[in-house]
Amino acid sequence: MNSPLATALARIGIDYRPRVPAVGLRCSLHILPEQIRSLARSLAGEGFFIETVTAEDMPEQNRMDGIYLFNHYEGDMRLLVRVTVSRSRPHLPSIGRIFPGAVWHERETAEMFGITFDGCPDSRNLLLPEEATFHPLRKDFTGV
Amino acid sequence: MSAPPTYSLESTDNGNFLLNLGPQHPGTHGVLRVVLQMDGEYILAADPVLGYGHRMQEKIAENMTYLQALPYVCRMDYLGAMSYSLAWVCAVEKLCSFEVPERAVHVRVMACELNRIASHLLWWGAYLLDLGAFTPFLQAFADREQILDLLEYITGSRLTYCYFRFGGLAADVDDVFLRRVEDFVTGFRQRLPRYHDLVTGNVIFHHRSKDVGVILPFEAAGYGVTGPCLRGSGFAYDVRKCEPYSGYDRFEFAVPAEQEGDCLARYNVRMAEMEQSLAIIEQAVATIPDGPYRARVPRVIRPPAGEVAMAVETPRGELVIFMVSDGSTRPCRVKFRVPSFANLSIFARLARGQLLADALAILGSLDMVIPEVDR
Numbered sequence: 001m002n003s004p005l006a007t008a009l010a011r012i013g014i015d016y017r018p019r020v021p022a023v024g025l026r027c028s029l030h031i032l033p034e035q036i037r038s039l040a041r042s043l044a045g046e047g048f049f050i051e052t053v054t055a056e057d058m059p060e061q062n063r064m065d066g067i068y069l070f071n072h073y074e075g076d077m078r079l080l081v082r083v084t085v086s087r088s089r090p091h092l093p094s095i096g097r098i099f100p101g102a103v104w105h106e107r108e109t110a111e112m113f114g115i116t117f118d119g120c121p122d123s124r125n126l127l128l129p130e131e132a133t134f135h136p137l138r139k140d141f142t143g144v
Numbered sequence: 145m146s147a148p149p150t151y152s153l154e155s156t157d158n159g160n161f162l163l164n165l166g167p168q169h170p171g172t173h174g175v176l177r178v179v180l181q182m183d184g185e186y187i188l189a190a191d192p193v194l195g196y197g198h199r200m201q202e203k204i205a206e207n208m209t210y211l212q213a214l215p216y217v218c219r220m221d222y223l224g225a226m227s228y229s230l231a232w233v234c235a236v237e238k239l240c241s242f243e244v245p246e247r248a249v250h251v252r253v254m255a256c257e258l259n260r261i262a263s264h265l266l267w268w269g270a271y272l273l274d275l276g277a278f279t280p281f282l283q284a285f286a287d288r289e290q291i292l293d294l295l296e297y298i299t300g301s302r303l304t305y306c307y308f309r310f311g312g313l314a315a316d317v318d319d320v321f322l323r324r325v326e327d328f329v330t331g332f333r334q335r336l337p338r339y340h341d342l343v344t345g346n347v348i349f350h351h352r353s354k355d356v357g358v359i360l361p362f363e364a365a366g367y368g369v370t371g372p373c374l375r376g377s378g379f380a381y382d383v384r385k386c387e388p389y390s391g392y393d394r395f396e397f398a399v400p401a402e403q404e405g406d407c408l409a410r411y412n413v414r415m416a417e418m419e420q421s422l423a424i425i426e427q428a429v430a431t432i433p434d435g436p437y438r439a440r441v442p443r444v445i446r447p448p449a450g451e452v453a454m455a456v457e458t459p460r461g462e463l464v465i466f467m468v469s470d471g472s473t474r475p476c477r478v479k480f481r482v483p484s485f486a487n488l489s490i491f492a493r494l495a496r497g498q499l500l501a502d503a504l505a506i507l508g509s510l511d512m513v514i515p516e517v518d519r
Contacts, residue, residue, distance in 0.1 A: 023238055024387070024453035024464075049365035051464055052481040069453065069464065069481065073365065073379040075386025078453055078464075101367035104489045112202075127195035127518060136203055 004046040005077045011042045028080040033092055036068070036083055040095040040102075043079070048072050053095075053105035055113040057139045059087065066092045066115060085115060094120035112137040160188060163500070167196050173270065173507075174514025178491075180500070187503055190495040192488060197518040205478040210236050210445045213475070215306045220482065221516040223266060225305045226259035226295075227458035233308045234389055235454035235465045239447035240310070243439055248312035249391040250432040254325065255295065255307065256390075257421040257428075261332070262291040263459035264414045267511045271411070272343060274508040275352050280343055287335060290328055297321055310445060312438030322429050329422050329429075336419065344415065353407035357494045357506035360405060367493070368486035371461020372417065373510055375401040376409035383457035394431075395424045407509035414511075446473055460484050460511055480519055484512035 005027060006016040012035070019027050031039065051069035058064065068081040085092060094117040096103040106117040107126040114135040117123070125132055135141060160183050167177040175196035181188040201220060205213040217232040218225040230252060237244065244252075269284030292302045298317050299307040307314050343349055359369060359377045374381055380401040384392040400416035402409035449471040455464045461483025468477040487510045495503040 023451070024455060025451070044365070047365060049370075050368045050486075051462070052368075052466075052479060054466070054479045056468060056477045067466070067479070069466065071462075073374070073381040075381060078387075078455070080451075080453065099366050099368070100363075100493070101369075101486055101489050104485065125195075127198040129195070136200055141203075 003077060004048070004072055004074065005079060008039075008042045008046040008048065011045075012038050014039075024078060025080045026077050028082070030082045030084070033066075033083050033085065036066075036081070037093050037095060037098065039081065040068075040098045043070050044098050046072070047074075048077070048079070050095075050099040050101050050105070051078070053102055053109050055109050055115055055137070057087075057113060057137065059139050062087055064090050064113065064115070066090075066109070068095075090115040091118055092116070093118050096120045096122075111135065114138065167193075173512065174517075176488075176514045176517075178495075178507075180495075180503075182500070185499050185501075187495050187498050187500060190492045190503065192491060195518055197515045199515075199519065201519040202478050202480060206475055209473045210447070210475065211310070213478075215304075217480075218304045218306045219515070220480065220519055221458060221460065221484070221513045222303050223263040223513055224259055224459040225303060226256045226307070227456050227463065229306060229308045230256055230390060231454050231456040231458075231463050231465045233310050234456070235452050235467050236310050236445060236447060238452045238454060239450060239467065239469055240441075240445065242311045242441055244390075245312055245436045245439055246391075246433050247316075247435045248437050248439075250428045251298075251313055251317050251437070252308060252390050253392065253395065254425050254428045254432075255298070255305070257424045258291050258295060258325070258328075259305070260421050260459045261418050262288050262295075264418050265291075267414065267459075268339070268343075271508040271511075272349075274504055275349065277343070277349070280339075283339070283342065287332060290332075294321070294324055294328060297324070309438060311441040312436070316437040322432065325425060325429055329426050333419075333422055339415070344411075350408065352502075352505050353411060353509070355404075356407045356502050357498070357509060358405045359490060359494065363490065363493065367490040369461070369490055370486065371457070371459070371483050371511075372410050372413040373461065373487050375399065375413045377405035378403045381462075383455045383462050387455055389454070389456060392424075395427045397421075397424050407505055410509045410511075444473060446471065458483055460513065460516070461487060482516045482519065484510075484514075484516045488512045488517055 009016045048070045051071050054067045056065045064085050064087045066083040070079045106120050111125045111128045163180040163182050165178040167175045177193040179191045218229045265284040265288040269281035272280040296302050299305045361377050364374050364377050380399040382399040397420040400413050402412050447469040451468045453466045464481035466479040467475050470476040494506050
């Protein structure tokens with residue numbers, strides 16, 4: 001299997017294991033925060049495009065996951081990447097200098113979940129009011 | 145995160161000035177504000193300001209049952225509501241492994257493609273209005289009206305359709321509808337050359353759109369551009385072909401693509417797409433079987449725990465609904481990856497160094513729906 005996905009993952013030493021059943025996701029990975037930039041660089045080199053950056057809050061497990069979706073214009077190579085961060089001090093490295101389109105996604109994730117993206121070229125709120133400091137997509141958010 | 149509300153554009157004293165475009169401006173097609181740093185007529189930097197129409201759709205969906213959230217989903221992109229509701233019902237059907245009867249599959253495809261033509265027609269009229277041509281708008285609306293009538297006949301609504309259900313449709317279609325769709329396809333195919341006569345070869349239109357706002361292929365990937373904007377830059381990436389859903393693999397159609405990447409290329413792609421949509425509708429009407437229009441599904445939807453990514457090609461590009469279920473009646477996490485958001489994010493890059501008038505031509509050629517960007 002010599003797909004761009006396998007090549008991109010092999011370059012940073014990750015085995016490509018297709019996901020069965022696929023449910024729209026060809027492959028899913030759980031990686032460490034310090035791996036995300038090298039993964040993003042490798043994917044960008046193989047022509048992948050960024051679909052989105054978001055997060056999922058799981059307070060009952062005291063855990064928060066940064067979620068990345070990448071895909072390829074050759075089609076059907078959607079890759080889901082989960083990166084677990086601490087709920088109390090969530091930090092992730094920004095991939096905004098690798099995928100310029102990630103900046104808006106990171107700004108949105110930052111305001112919605114309170115995750116700080118280190119090195120993001122722009123850290124202003126995107127959809128919420130400029131001065132908002134609440135994080136509505138956290139599960140414990142009940143309103144302002 | 146709580147950065148002070150200043151804009152990254154430094155004020156300058158060498159004759160440059162800040163220009164505030166919007167949030168209410170005909171050229172932005174919705175409540176979008178763009179702060180422009182200008183040097184005379186030229187744009188030094190553009191900073192889109194979003195969120196004026198933000199409704200927190202994802203949180204709403206996470207606090208509702210799967211069925212209750214369905215009408216909200218259709219209100220994100222009010223010009224392509226069929227594709228949005230299709231993505232939502234297909235995501236749930238994928239999670240629950242529901243089968244959809246053939247008849248429903250055909251009607252779904254028909255409805256989505258009619259909606260795509262209506263959306264492209266509105267874009268066509270509004271885009272030329274942006275460029276200063278008034279007649280095309282009226283021409284496009286005459287044909288679009290016929291599609292709205294058709295869809296109103298089966299759904300009861302004219303824009304924010306909520307017609308699909310888990311396992312099928314809300315109601316069956318009758319032969320009157322199918323005959324009217326056939327008539328529309330025949331009639332519109334005859335009228336389409338008039339669109340080209342009126343605009344496509346027009347020299348003023350070419351001056352405004354050729355070599356303006358070129359999206360380079362490698363930039364497209366960096367910003368996640370999809371849909372006609374991407375296909376104008378040489379990639380034939382269309383979810384309907386690459387990851388066929390809802391029976392699209394049963395129909396024959398081409399994916400039009402252009403190489404130039406400018407506004408004219410995006411225009412040509414959309415014009416060619418309307419013809420392909422007509423071909424799909426024609427096949428769907430010809431091969432529609434009799435039978436049930438909805439499968440038997442449980443009254444209370446309780447998908448097994450798991451996650452799904454459902455991608456759909458909306459008129460504007462790739463929509464992905466990423467849904468995490470914890471086995472309860474409400475989704476535990478919903479992410480809407482909307483095409484206009486990514487397509488608009490490249491605008492600042494495209495507008496740099498352009499004339500203000502060209503920037504509006506670029507903005508229009510991206511065909512974004514702001515409530516979809518803001519969600």
